[in-house]
Amino acid sequence: xxxxxxxxxxxxxxxxxxxxxxxxxxxxxxxxxxxxxxxxxxxxxxxxxxxxxxxxxxxxxxxxxxxxxxxxxxxxxxxxxxxxxxxxxxxxxxxxxxxxxxxxxxxxxxxxxxxxxxxxxxxxxxxxxxxxxxxxxxxxxxxxxxxxxxxxxxxxxxxxxxxxxxxxxxxxxxxxxxxxxxxxxxxxxxxxxxxxxxxxxxxxxxxxxxxxxxxxxxxxxxxxxxxxxxxxxxxxxxxxxxxxxxxxxxxxxxxxxxxxxxxxxxxxxxxxxxxxxxxxxxxxxxxxxxxxxxxxxxxxxxxxxxxxxxxxxxxxxxxxxxxxxxxxxxxxxxxxxxxxxxxxxxxxxxxxxxxxxxxxxxxxxxxxxxxxxxxxxxxxxxxxxxxxxxxxxxxxxxxxxxxxxxxxxxxxxxxxxxxxxxxxxxxxxxxxxxxxxxxxxxxxxxxxxxxxxxxxxxxxxxxxxxxxxxxxxxxxxxxx
Numbered sequence: 001x002x003x004x005x006x007x008x009x010x011x012x013x014x015x016x017x018x019x020x021x022x023x024x025x026x027x028x029x030x031x032x033x034x035x036x037x038x039x040x041x042x043x044x045x046x047x048x049x050x051x052x053x054x055x056x057x058x059x060x061x062x063x064x065x066x067x068x069x070x071x072x073x074x075x076x077x078x079x080x081x082x083x084x085x086x087x088x089x090x091x092x093x094x095x096x097x098x099x100x101x102x103x104x105x106x107x108x109x110x111x112x113x114x115x116x117x118x119x120x121x122x123x124x125x126x127x128x129x130x131x132x133x134x135x136x137x138x139x140x141x142x143x144x145x146x147x148x149x150x151x152x153x154x155x156x157x158x159x160x161x162x163x164x165x166x167x168x169x170x171x172x173x174x175x176x177x178x179x180x181x182x183x184x185x186x187x188x189x190x191x192x193x194x195x196x197x198x199x200x201x202x203x204x205x206x207x208x209x210x211x212x213x214x215x216x217x218x219x220x221x222x223x224x225x226x227x228x229x230x231x232x233x234x235x236x237x238x239x240x241x242x243x244x245x246x247x248x249x250x251x252x253x254x255x256x257x258x259x260x261x262x263x264x265x266x267x268x269x270x271x272x273x274x275x276x277x278x279x280x281x282x283x284x285x286x287x288x289x290x291x292x293x294x295x296x297x298x299x300x301x302x303x304x305x306x307x308x309x310x311x312x313x314x315x316x317x318x319x320x321x322x323x324x325x326x327x328x329x330x331x332x333x334x335x336x337x338x339x340x341x342x343x344x345x346x347x348x349x350x351x352x353x354x355x356x357x358x359x360x361x362x363x364x365x366x367x368x369x370x371x372x373x374x375x376x377x378x379x380x381x382x383x384x385x386x387x388x389x390x391x392x393x394x395x396x397x398x399x400x401x402x403x404x405x406x407x408x409x410x411x412x413x414x415x416x417x418x419x420x421x422x423x424x425x426x427x428x429x430x431x432x433x434x435x436x437x438x439x440x441x442x443x444x445x446x447x448x449x450x451x452x453x454x455x456x457x458x459x460x461x462x463x464x465x466x467x468x469x470x471x472x473x474x475x476x477x478x479x480x
Contacts, residue, residue: 011062014055015223019066028168029101033335034160034322035061040337041107043224046279048288048361050228057104057111063219064208068100071207071215071241075255078245083253085196089246092204094175098161099184099208100215106160107153108317109341113289114296115153117317120310124152127319128159128186132179135190139183142191150186154209158182160322184208199253203246207255212424213268221271230279233271240264247426249433256426256433265425265436266444273417281415283367283457288358290411295345295354302348303329316341365409365459368472372415372455378476389480391456397478401467402460409459419444 007023021030029035038058046053076089108115118124129137143149150158158181161169166178180201183189187209190198207214218237225232243261246253257265279285296313304311315321315328316336325334331344349355357364369375379387390397394410402408419437426433460471 013059013063015226016063016066019062029165034105034164037335037337040339041109042111042338044111045113045289046228046285049282049284053228055223055227057107060219060223061101061104063223064103064215065097065101067215067219068097071244072096074242075244083246083248084200087197087200091174091176094172095180096204098169099181102161102165103185103208103216104157106157109336109338110292113292117313118156119152120314124155124159128155131159131162132182136179136183136188139191140188143188150188154186158185161185193252196253203253203255212420217272218268221268221275224275225271232274233267235267235271236264245428247428247433254426254433256428258428262427269420276415277417281413283370286411286413286457287363287459290409291354291357295352295358296341298352299345299348302351364462366462366465368458368460368468375455378472386480390475390478394458397474398471401470401474402464406461411457413455413457
């Protein structure tokens with residue numbers, strides 16, 4: 001039967017080439033103010049280090065959608081029909097693609113720098129739970145009790161999707177339940193999953209937002225690498241996607257990779273760890289991120305009434321600003337993005353010293369050390385308790401070298417250096433799913449860096465640069 005031609009729109013992407021999106025999806029999702037706002041939200045905070053890394057959440061969202069479009073037919077092709085027990089995998093395609101496209105639809109201005117404000121007073125969590133069904137709420141509580149609550153931007157993006165796009169999504173042929181899209185965005189799997197459909201849904205949820213390797217991570221690893229120009233490992237994305245399938249394990253269905261993708265799985269790990277260790281945790285990136293945080297905190301103090309501290313942040317990071325402009329002080333807040341925050345800061349440049357530092361990109365403070373390796377060398381003999389004690393007393397310890405009242409900055413950093421563990425990723429070997437970590441023991445040594453929870457930078461005034469060595473010695477010799 002002739003089904004007609006599906007009209008599409010083509011987006012030229014620096015990473016994936018041409019990304020084809022049905023025109024209907026552009027009308028329903030992409031060509032809307034909420035989604036278009038993502039063009040003005042930077043993907044990362046790395047531009048102080050790599051000025052050419054100018055890429056945004058809009059392009060990333062299209063990239064994850066493209067990977068989902070590529071992955072789904074391969075998943076269907078590779079999966080044996082009897083593994084699904086008669087479940088039609090195609091029924092889940094609309095939800096899978098919608099979650100990939102909309103997973104960041106409400107990301108905060110400056111991305112992760114300010115996303116915590118979405119959940120001030122648990123607002124994002126309450127909004128999301130008011131829009132989902134009881135099984136979702138029960139599963140959310142279960143995972144939250146185990147310390148696995150979604151990130152703030154994930155909860156808020158899922159809530160904004162349900163509130164503003166549920167009806168649009170359900171207008172698609174065979175769309176299914178929009179709450180499943182919210183599960184995929186937040187990574188909220190079924191806590192029991194004793195039903196084959198729930199097990200299959202959990203597989204798809206983990207492919208969008210999983211604990212180790214998913215399409216979201218896959219896109220940002222290759223995109224951040226390409227945009228920055230950094231020499232990272234090469235990842236054969238198409239080889240990895242062509243190896244995905246659903247297999248039946250001893251107790252449940254699970255997503256697994258064919259053994260042909262083993263080398264790519266290792267490269268994904270190494271590529272992601274490289275970015276977190278050397279780029280996202282770089283002292284320059286961390287410093288300007290903290291300066292921006294300080295500036296916005298001061299802006300909030302200026303604009304919020306004395307009896308309502310945090311009122312400006314509550315307005316900017318609210319549900320209401322995604323619907324209509326909200327008046328606040330001299331501004332009207334609507335679909336806030338990076339430029340709105342920067343414009344508000346420039347308005348108060350005379351009152352907030354950090355603004356000039358942001359605009360001029362000449363740091364007022366310099367780091368005592370520049371890498372985690374240097375930190376570990378300096379504090380190689382210090383226990384975790386001693387490191388914590390030094391971090392809490394930096395100004396006191398450095399007073400003899402810097403003088404009374406000298407400004408210091410301490411920034412705690414936790415690079416998300418990972419190894420695949422806890423049976424998170426499986427490889428199909430001799431028709432059985434085998435945990436990647438078990439296979440990798442023969443050639444791959446897990447890193448110890450993930451155990452370090454006390455890595456921190458210390459910044460001192462630029463004019464005290466001649467005291468740098470003295471400061472390091474004082475910190476190294478400081479008693480508990």
